[in-house]
Amino acid sequence: MPKVTFVSADGRETTLTAQNGQSVMQVAMVNGVEGIVAECGGSAMCATCHVYVDTPFVHLAAPASEIENEMLDCVASQRRPGSRLSCQIQMSDALDGLRVFLPETQQ
């Protein structure tokens, strides 16, 4: 089962095991990782599950949809090249070892 590491804004790392098909947001929620709010529960409608995907993994995740791309323009912390909505990234073996950085704020 693939692993994912969350790095908080102040540098604390949490590594968790995900199920294939589980969203990165859901991995954070179930395990109580702070720094992801996920108000809309994964519909790409709230932009409060924003993460910065570590560069080596950016091209491994399926690209953002048009709606996600538009929501990313509206995130509370700055949008950067690795910015994604974590609810839209599904874990898979290809993403094993994924590292995502959490932004300063989600709201």
Place this chain on the structure above:
Amino acid sequence: MTQPGVVIIGGGQAGLQVALSLRQLGFDKPIQIVSDEPVLPYQRPPLSKTYLADGNFDQLVLRGQAALDAQQVDVLLATRAEAIDRKARSVSLSDGRTLPYEHLVLATGTRPRRLPLAGSDLQNVHELRTLAQAERLRTAMSAAASIAIVGGGFIGLEVAAFARSAGKKVTVIEAGSRILERSVSAAVSAHLLQLHRRDGIEIRYRIGAGRILGTADGRVTGLLLADDAVVDADLVLLAAGAVPNDDLARGAGLQTGNGILVDTALRTLDPCIWAVGDCVDFPAPRGRLRLESVQNAVEQAKCVARNIVGGNEAFGIVPWFWSDQGRYKLQIAGLTAGADDVLVRKTEDSDRLAAICFRDGTFTGVETVNAPADHMAARTLLARTTGLTRKDFEDANLDLKSLVGSAT
């Protein structure tokens, strides 16, 4: 005996959030959540959306058992709170136990409105609020060819869109003068009506369901409408709104109206008892409100947690809501119900639409379909006390974001 702490009745989104926020604020006494459902707190919105497709509960659960244990939040599953003894400050439970409390939080949510509809006891008549109901609906839906939905509200339309995309014949019956009548402007109702009809969903409004038809052995065959028309269906979903679970509060002598009555700090008339989420009738600037949304549940929960640890904060938010209806993403920023003036922005070549709403000349919010950036811009505009007028919106072109930059 352990000291009493906070007892929360209802293990939904609001109840869980009270517990998590209390811990975040350093509250160190016991926290117990009493939940009459057999599973850990989960999100309901996907029940009418993705869950119908994938049936994956793991995607719904809000916190796993390990995370709850780590926070020392005790969830009593499949247990009902039966009565509140305000004098003794305790709650009696269905398993015979009595839980003492220092503070009690009512987070009991709502239940589907029961229509007095003959035939409701036939097999394959469904309601949708809980995971158990969603699972039953999901299973039945995979075997159904035609589905009739009573109620053209959010849940009815979301399920309709899913069922249609799964190839079912779908009919929605709405008694009001248009779909989503209580929730959105006429412009957005009309737009969604057209989109759903284009996808092949049959929608009838201004017509009530008379009775559910079935065979002698109890199988559903359709709906008889008030005008004697018959809608053939092998599955019926009743989705005509929800009523607040406020009986427990009423039984304890607390005031109820359209839900459990609270003051601006979300406290009932008993200073030790608070209420949060869908079950709450709370005061707002334009009159009392009861909102059924995740944002309201979560923000009220946070507010009550702060007040329990000594705050005296009045609850106030810029409301927002979303409803995924298949390919159509409806979002509402602000309180747009009751708008008396609506400015519609629509592009002919796409499904996008933004309805900018005003009431008594004041900007009250924006309803959008497939226009998330406009929605987010509207939330930013509403959070400021801008005094924006209709003219400001007439001048800006489709991009509401341009106003965010210019308004102060």
